[in-house]
Amino acid sequence: MFGTRDLGIDLGTANTLVYARGEGVILREPSVVAMRTDTGNIEAVGRSAKNMIGRTPGNITAIRPMKDGVIADFDTTATMMEYFIGQSVKKRSIFSRKPNVMVCVPSGITAVEKRAVEDATKQAGAREAYTIEEPFAAAIGADLPVWEPTGSMVVDIGGGTTEVAIISLGGIVTSQSIRIAGDEMDEAIIHYIRKTYKVMVGERTAEAIKLEVGAADAPAENEDNDTMEIRGRDVVTGLPKTVTITSEEIAGCLKDTVSTIIDTVKSTLEQTPPELAADIMDRGILLTGGGALLQHIDRVLSEETNMPVLVSEEPLDCVALGTGRALENIHLFRSKAGITSRSGRNA
Numbered sequence: 001m002f003g004t005r006d007l008g009i010d011l012g013t014a015n016t017l018v019y020a021r022g023e024g025v026i027l028r029e030p031s032v033v034a035m036r037t038d039t040g041n042i043e044a045v046g047r048s049a050k051n052m053i054g055r056t057p058g059n060i061t062a063i064r065p066m067k068d069g070v071i072a073d074f075d076t077t078a079t080m081m082e083y084f085i086g087q088s089v090k091k092r093s094i095f096s097r098k099p100n101v102m103v104c105v106p107s108g109i110t111a112v113e114k115r116a117v118e119d120a121t122k123q124a125g126a127r128e129a130y131t132i133e134e135p136f137a138a139a140i141g142a143d144l145p146v147w148e149p150t151g152s153m154v155v156d157i158g159g160g161t162t163e164v165a166i167i168s169l170g171g172i173v174t175s176q177s178i179r180i181a182g183d184e185m186d187e188a189i190i191h192y193i194r195k196t197y198k199v200m201v202g203e204r205t206a207e208a209i210k211l212e213v214g215a216a217d218a219p220a221e222n223e224d225n226d227t228m229e230i231r232g233r234d235v236v237t238g239l240p241k242t243v244t245i246t247s248e249e250i251a252g253c254l255k256d257t258v259s260t261i262i263d264t265v266k267s268t269l270e271q272t273p274p275e276l277a278a279d280i281m282d283r284g285i286l287l288t289g290g291g292a293l294l295q296h297i298d299r300v301l302s303e304e305t306n307m308p309v310l311v312s313e314e315p316l317d318c319v320a321l322g323t324g325r326a327l328e329n330i331h332l333f334r335s336k337a338g339i340t341s342r343s344g345r346n347a
């Protein structure tokens with residue numbers, strides 16, 4: 001029933017990754033579509049569309065169709081997925097069948113939101129659409145012992161959502177999903193630079209600042225306070241202006257977002273049965289998602305929870321890897337961890 005072209009998709013707010021059965025992660029593209037406003041035609045999808053954000057002429061708009069981990073624009077999401085599936089499926093034969101596709105969804109998603117993902121997946125060309133909860137996929141991707149009677153804790157900080165989950169015996173024991181993650185950090189940076197320097201920067205620049213000098217905590221005495229020169233538009237004169245910002249400043253402006261994430265981890269730990277909490281104390285909390293790469297996030301989380309914190313090996317690939325592995329072992333997963341399917345034939 002399952003063939004070599006079946007795909008696992010991490011349909012993220014910031015990035016979409018595709019895992020092909022037997023091959024691993026074969027596509028990593030930003031979840032962005034550039035469209036002509038007059039004709040509705042697609043101009044670009046993925047990386048080339050992301051490069052257009054904030055730089056489009058009046059008749060082209062660059063859209064991020066996913067927001068806060070869920071579909072904000074159904075048709076554009078389906079078009080984007082169709083493009084990515086088309087890129088991923090090897091056209092070995094014109095008679096070959098459509099792929100089965102497993103897509104990960106945030107654990108806090110509503111039934112309506114989940115249904116939209118399944119429908120978009122089928123509209124994009126899937127034979128059968130499955131969904132798997134994101135933190136469970138992340139745990140599989142990070143090789144955590146998800147089937148054992150032992151507690152594993154995953155904190156997945158993405159673009160739109162942060163997912164915190166405790167997993168044991170093939171299921172999610174307790175989880176929390178908040179719609180606060182990398183995008184909020186970018187917004188906080190935009191806000192800070194406008195307020196402090198009276199300079200406007202776009203979301204792409206804000207993200208670049210976060211990647212280069214962003215940190216969850218101010219540098220310690222023995223660490224460098226990195227600096228970065230940034231260009232934006234002076235809100236008073238309207239002219240381009242260059243300012244230099246430091247890692248310490250960015251750590252300050254990311255404080256609220258980081259605190260919200262830490263509070264969510266703490267409150268999930270409070271809801272964790274004591275035996276599982278003891279397991280997590282021994283083995284530590286696993287950080288995944290692009291936000292896990294924020295400098296010092298592991299240190300701050302560890303200090304605040306008194307738990308060991310580890311960053312997964314490939315934080316950006318972890319969910320896609322787990323989604324693909326779940327699809328390869330669908331017989332093990334069928335009734336577990338909120339995996340549901342909708343057959344294209346019943347649609």
Ligand SMILES: Nc1ncnc2c1ncn2[C@@H]1O[C@H](COP(=O)(O)OP(=O)(O)OP(=O)(O)O)[C@@H](O)[C@H]1O
Pocket residue numbers: 010011012013014015016068069070157158159160161162181182183207210211214288289290291292293294295315316
């Ligand atoms: N080195 C880094 N430091 C800080 N943040 C980073 C770094 N690299 C990537 N990110 C951020 O990680 C986020 C993307 O992560 P990821 O691809 O895991 O999210 P996603 O799966 O698309 O989103 P979601 O899971 O919310 O739907 C973006 O906000 C990006 O700016």
